[in-house]
Amino acid sequence: MECMTEITLNVGAGQTEKRVLLDLSLEELTEVVTGLGQPAYRARQIWEWVYKHYAVSFDEMANLPKTLREKLAAEWVISPLESAIRILSQDGDTQKVLFRLADGQTIETVLMLYDKRRTLCISSQAGCAMGCTFCATAQGGLARNLTSGEIVAQVLYFARYLAKADAEPPMDVERPTAVTNVVLMGMGEPMHNYRNVWTALRLLTDADAFGLGARHITLSTVGLIPMIDRMADEGLQIALAVSLHAPNDELRSSLVPLNSRYPVADLLAAVRRYIDKTHRRVTFEYALMAGINDSPALAEELAEKLSPLLCHVNVIPLNPIPDSPFQPTSDADTLRFVEILRAGGVPATVRLRRGIEINAGCGQLRQAAQRMAA
Ligand code: SF4
Numbered sequence: 242m243e244c245m246t247e248i249t250l251n252v253g254a255g256q257t258e259k260r261v262l263l264d265l266s267l268e269e270l271t272e273v274v275t276g277l278g279q280p281a282y283r284a285r286q287i288w289e290w291v292y293k294h295y296a297v298s299f300d301e302m303a304n305l306p307k308t309l310r311e312k313l314a315a316e317w318v319i320s321p322l323e324s325a326i327r328i329l330s331q332d333g334d335t336q337k338v339l340f341r342l343a344d345g346q347t348i349e350t351v352l353m354l355y356d357k358r359r360t361l362c363i364s365s366q367a368g369c370a371m372g373c374t375f376c377a378t379a380q381g382g383l384a385r386n387l388t389s390g391e392i393v394a395q396v397l398y399f400a401r402y403l404a405k406a407d408a409e410p411p412m413d414v415e416r417p418t419a420v421t422n423v424v425l426m427g428m429g430e431p432m433h434n435y436r437n438v439w440t441a442l443r444l445l446t447d448a449d450a451f452g453l454g455a456r457h458i459t460l461s462t463v464g465l466i467p468m469i470d471r472m473a474d475e476g477l478q479i480a481l482a483v484s485l486h487a488p489n490d491e492l493r494s495s496l497v498p499l500n501s502r503y504p505v506a507d508l509l510a511a512v513r514r515y516i517d518k519t520h521r522r523v524t525f526e527y528a529l530m531a532g533i534n535d536s537p538a539l540a541e542e543l544a545e546k547l548s549p550l551l552c553h554v555n556v557i558p559l560n561p562i563p564d565s566p567f568q569p570t571s572d573a574d575t576l577r578f579v580e581i582l583r584a585g586g587v588p589a590t591v592r593l594r595r596g597i598e599i600n601a602g603c604g605q606l607r608q609a610a611q612r613m614a615a
Contacts, residue, residue: 258343261321262291263390263397267449277312291319292450295401320394323615329410336396336412342367342391346384348428350395352402354412361401363395365438366429371463373484373532374497375559375567376576386434392441396423396451399519421487423453426461426482426526432468442479443461455479461526466503466511473518482555483512485533488543496534509546516551528557529570538558540578544585554582554589 265273286304290296297319303506320456324340325347330613334354339364346367367374370383402408403418420499423445425431431438442458444450462469472481485505493500500508509604512523525547529535547554554581559569570578575591582589 250458252312259318261319261343262319262390263394264388265331267521273317274309276311279306279309282494283309283443287313288450289407291397292444292452295404295544297401298426320503321388321391322394323396324398327410329412329414333412336410338397340395342387346383348387348391348395350427352399352412353442358421359399359418360424361396361420362424362427363401364390364427364429365425365431366433369429370433371430373486374496375528375565376562377487383429383433386437387429389437389440393444393451394440396420396445396520397400398452400451407459409537419451422457422459424459424461424482426459430461430463430465432462432465432472435468435471439475439574442477444479446479449556459524463497463499465499466507469515471509473515478519478521480521480524481512481515482526484526484528485543486526486528488539488546492534505546509550513550523552525552525554526553526557528559529575530559530567531570531574533567535570535578537577537581538580540581541585544582544587547582548586552587555592556582556589557592580593 259284260269267284270288271281274284274287275281283305287302292304294301296302299305299314299317300317302310304579311549311580315545322340322341323342325341329338330336336352338350338352341347348364348367350364351362353362364387366386367377367384368381372379372382393418400420403420425438438460442455442460445453446455449564455478459482460472461484463484465604468483469483472479486496486499487500490500490504495503503511515521518525527534527543543554556575558572558575559567562570579589579591
């Protein structure tokens with residue numbers, strides 16, 4: 242089959258050492274603006290240009306004096322991201338961008354279109370320290386945490402893309418449109434970069450900033466228990482997803498090394514505390530891998546452990562990684578697994594696998610780009 246995937250390469254000169262406006266709170270921006278001898282309301286104007294109109298340059302800010310725009314442009318950039326590679330899937334409804342950061346690190350963001358939803362899968366770290374054995378991101382280890390600005394910038398980038406009817410590349414959707422859902426399931430473990438992730442989440446949900454409803458955001462973790470407890474106290478209705486992938490310690494520890502520190506029983510107890518406190522349903526992610534974690538016996542064990550919890554299981558057909566021993570479960574075995582869960586009283590659905598030919602799985606594009614560069 243001929244591959245119609247579109248690839249756009251941007252060989253940029255790299256970013257300058259300028260400071261990043263998206264790393265600022267409104268209060269900090271106000272200090273910057275008043276420090277330049279301008280009235281405080283100018284900060285609010287800039288804020289609106291960035292968060293409501295998705296401006297990427299100070300030149301766009303038509304209601305600011307030219308001298309202020311020039312002063313700001315001399316020392317600041319709005320976004321710390323530069324798109325390096327953009328790939329559009331064959332069916333035109335999944336798009337992935339590999340962003341280059343100021344220090345040369347790269348991260349991935351994926352835009353997926355499902356019916357009326359425009360879901361963004363964003364990264365929280367450059368690389369990841371969790372070492373999950375089936376994951377492409379894990380293979381390079383953790384480079385560093387993303388700043389809150391680098392997290393927010395991924396959303397604003399695609400918000401601008403979706404809002405502009407003529408933005409390239411075209412996707413098969415009605416326009417104009419907006420980002421409707423955000424999932425923190427890209428590169429990195431969001432709970433391992435807790436402070437910056439939550440600063441970003443507050444900006445994304447603040448009605449005066451990006452203003453996305455908290456219920457439309459999902460944070461996915463492999464199970465850093467103290468941070469699950471902390472999230473329960475945050476008072477924002479961000480959805481919690483836990484990547485479980487196995488119902489018992491022996492198997493889970495072989496897939497998710499963090500399990501040796503936070504075993505399944507303790508993790509499920511933390512999820513129960515979270516549900517008791519927030520009254521919110523939790524999603525468990527379960528990536529099915531042929532011959533590894535997809536047997537009927539494991540489905541029964543999983544159903545038995547999860548049925549007392551207010552939860553839902555998202556069964557994910559694995560994105561295959563080249564040269565990996567982990568391969569996706571067949572459709573028939575996937576269906577059988579889901580049916581056993583349902584029969585055991587656990588709501589379960591199969592998540593559509595999107596953008597498989599564009600390396601849309603976590604860390605796969607970055608890894609492919611590194612291979613190409615090697
Ligand atoms: S699956 Fe998620 S937590 Fe595990 S190594 Fe990959 S990015 Fe990190």
